[in-house]
Amino acid sequence: MPVPDWLRTAFAVVVYWTAIAVGGSVLLADPTSPLAAVPVLGGGAVAAHAARTDRLVELGYAVGTMWLAVLALSVGAGVVDFAAAPDGEIAPLADLPGVAAAGTVGLFAVLVGAYAAFARRSARRDASERD
Template structure:
């Protein structure tokens, strides 16, 4: 089955932007929080850059890295709850506005750092292959 390149790009852009918006705002309890603009608008800018420069593969790896950070944060919170305070119930991280804000900015930072890192790795690999 043949799928045209523009359609493939549109689908990739939609999937990556959705994944960034959902993962980046995972720590926000209120979907109307102004901080949700960071993963939504910032994610749109990063996705637009990747689509325009042909770096959707690198963006895919960066999105996966961001989701690994979400998973690590979730597991670390569960372990902390079970080990440090086993007799008490720890409130979810979204109930702490400071942690939610730092986490949202941090997750977006993970995405940006991973994206730049994968672009550099791709460029280094292309330069090595050309030699």
């Protein structure tokens, strides 16, 4: 039984939106913080734009790029905390409000920048194929 296109699109949007919301708010110590609106609402807007413009593949690459940034940030913070605290105590960076805010907005900026870059690259490729 074939799955309708609208259902596949809706499922992809929900999966990407969830990945954006979780990844973008990973630095927030309090999940009910008003700052959680940045990845949740912003991720919804980006996912809706990708669905309307048929750029879900590009959004998937952008979400992967954002998660690579989450990984790099986590590893980098762990290395810095380990080097700064040689006795082995790792202080949670998410408890610092400035770091959490900058990290949350920065991760969303990585997502939007990567989405724009992948969409631009795809549009150039589509234009060169038509010529």
